[in-house]
Amino acid sequence: MANAYRPDGLSPVSDLNGRPWNGAGRIMSTTTGDGTAIGIGDPVLALGTSTTWPDGTVTKDVKIAATTDVIEGVVIGVLPDTRDSTIYRAASTARRLLVCDDPNVLFEISDGNSGTPIPAADIGLNCSLSIGSPSTTTGRSGCILNNTTQQTTNTLAVRIIGAVPRPDNEVGALAQRFLVRINRHRYVDQVAGL
Secondary structure, three states: OOOOOOOOOOEEEEEOOOOEOOOOOEEEEOOOOOOOOEOEOOEEEEEEEEEEOOOOOEEEEEEEOOOOOOEOEEEEEEOOOOOOOOOOEOOOOOOEEEEEOOOOEEEEEEEOOOOOOOOHHHOOOEEOEEOOOOOOOOOEOOOEEOOOOOEOOOOOOEEEEEEOOOOOOOOOOOOOEEEEEEOOEOOOOOOOOO
């Protein structure tokens, strides 16, 4: 049976020791100057700026991370401003995001639905992400593993830890699901401060 193609970004699952993810996140923000929509499951990059909100809180500003960026964390929620707020962060809007920024969290993600599937032999390699538009219905990210970039290169975004162990996940077929860890994370990489 073919794997179901569900590009929904990075979903936190557990820590490196196998304990279930505890649901923790940190509130961060986006600015009106960023013209890219952000969905739940998208990786984000810190901008080195902050926003002071009308209630007096100050939050670190982020934007969607590109392929070679050092990742701050992954969006796990978009806080509503009003009862009519979108469930994702629309382009060019200032919104507060809940971000999982723990460098020890493992995430589930889908690989692509075209080209060559990622083989089991590539577990342990690093891989790039392909960023897609979020769903306006579910608010979920369109981010997937780029199934053409598996290498030992240390500058790639994530490390493939293993295949998701479920009967509906056929390893070696397109649209398979993997567990990954952020490889270029702000809190573990040797990177300059902002």
